[in-house]
Amino acid sequence: MVQRYVMSIDQGTTSTRCILFDARGRLVSVAQREHQQHFPRPGWVEHDAVEIWKNLGRIVPRALAEAGVSAEQVAGLGIANQRETTVLWDRHTGTPVGRAIVWQDTRTDRMLEHLEREPAARRVRRLCGLPLATYFSAPRIRWLLERTPGLRERAERGDVLFGTMESWLIWNLTGGPEGGVHVTDVTNASRTMLMNIRTLRWDDELLEFFDVPRAMLPEIRSSTEVYGTTSRVVPGIRIAAALGDQQAALFGQTCFAPGEAKCTYGTGSFLLLNTGATPVLSTHGMLTTVGFKIGDEPAVYALEGSIAVTGSLVQWFRDGLELIGSAPEIETLARTVEDNGGCYIVPAFSGLFAPHWHSEARGVIAGLTSYITKGHLARAVLEATGWQTREVVDAMNADSGLALSTLRVDGGMTADNLLMQCVADVLDVPVVRPMVAETVSLGAAYAAGLSVGYWPDLEGLRRNWHRAGQWLPAMDPARRDTEYAQWRHAVELTFGWMRPAGTPRQPGSELTEVLLGDHRELERLCRELRDQDADRETLRAELSALLVAHATAVERVVRPSGQDGGFGAELLAVLEADPLEGAGFDEALIGLEAVVDAHIRGEERGLLNELRRTLSLSDRTALGRAFTGERRRQLDLGCGTLAHVRENAARLRL
Ligand SMILES: Nc1ncnc2c1ncn2[C@@H]1O[C@H](COP(=O)(O)OP(=O)(O)O)[C@@H](O)[C@H]1O
């Protein structure tokens, strides 16, 4: 009988890999090519989508040749890819519109500052599960459409297409300008900010908010189904699955059941927790994302803690500072010293992602003394990955109400024993690594194999998972606590770097204007909530979010807490009122309106006048910017949700 295999392509941030797997999930052959990283300006990161496509054209035949396998022996192809990276290309010629803008790129930060002031910004997270951040695709599409002459018209006519890397590759593999299939899968679509996280369709409100024409978007499909057959590179292979690489790793680690989690340590690191059939909105800075969707079955959701810079900090140590010659040398160098010598590196190169979401943060090396050697710096590099994981796990535990008991890991950095021990130490849980370290590729292969019936079911795949390595926590708890406190201090030093006081005043950022704007918005929301025919569910959520975000930002940025009175109880009564009509709801609403009115009156008569009297315009503008930043952070954290208000009701003051 002819042997059959499954092929996977992992289109990653630094390289593209093609791997063939056999029926027992064993790796049969690998071919890989790196592509160039372009850094044309500070904060900008680009890839050449044509270079990546050409690399694919080389590695696929090579992987087949190495194993002596023909296209007919490939049961199906699964694609996993770097997510959010944005490619726009001409449908008729297949030529990309400039270089692809990579997920680490921060060029859209200014644009997002403006967008977040729009009233509709408050609804974005609830619709797509993601905070407004430079990380995702939609702001990049808008940026390109605004800055490239004539592009919007071409996009509206459907002459220019958008895709993340899997869309670009599938379109090219299935014929490109000659009938290429323009599709994406739900996991990748869930990272654009344009897909409704519940309906799993492009959302009109989000399209309008980001001003993206529907005609340029791919069709959203499930993660496992046959999208088409290759007609280029190696013709005749069924393309049977696509997933974002982190979701592919979740699949490859067989985290099929709610409560199962993995962390992939590559260029960045990404911890995903399977949360089952309903999307969970985080109140602690996690992302809500689609984990996978098998054919017609309901989607499985995940909470994700994304860390932008981990392996790329090692790369910077190698290529930017030239302190080591290869990535594995970081471990050797770090072992030349006992500890970090008091030094901490917070690699906020692209701002800070989860759980902070500070786009304006930039990196620091803290605790430098003349005692510090490159060995200490190497330790600090590795520990940065450990502590960033700890912050994400703390947030994940707080969201799920459960304590993570083991962490499954994979990715290039897991080759580093010192790092893996550090992760176990700072998390205080065992860390385990499976036999097949190429979990992203394996996940894409599993998905494709399931799709074409090569593997019958998920249980069979589970049996392929075997433990290859384990690290047990061995750190003194008191030392762990002290080190964590030092780390958090270093993190705080990175905040606000890109918005120093004294930068030119931007319209609408003066503090009293911002506070007044919030007051009018709060009044409008209260007024509209009284209308029985209004969408009370939505208005209630908006009112709660703005109220808590506004009050918390006032407390943290403008004046310290300790004022008399509070609104926690009144807000809780409104949030708990069910149904949203009748005497119970009216009474609760009247109660809340009374405290909101009192707050507005008090603040406008007292605080605002005092601020105008005692602070200069530039100070008020700097404070206004800090206030908007904190308010946005609160909104991103889901501060208005019932769970958050319940948890904080006693603390909430006006
Ligand atoms: N022994 C090591 N110690 C620490 N970091 C390493 C080691 N080996 C590789 N890395 C880092 O891991 C990353 C590569 O992992 P990989 O999973 O291939 O990444 P990606 O899929 O994001 O391209 C690189 O950023 C590299 O610096």
Ligand SMILES: O=P(O)(O)OC[C@H](O)CO
């Ligand atoms: O290519 P990787 O492995 O660095 O993963 C990138 C992520 O998908 C970005 O969200």
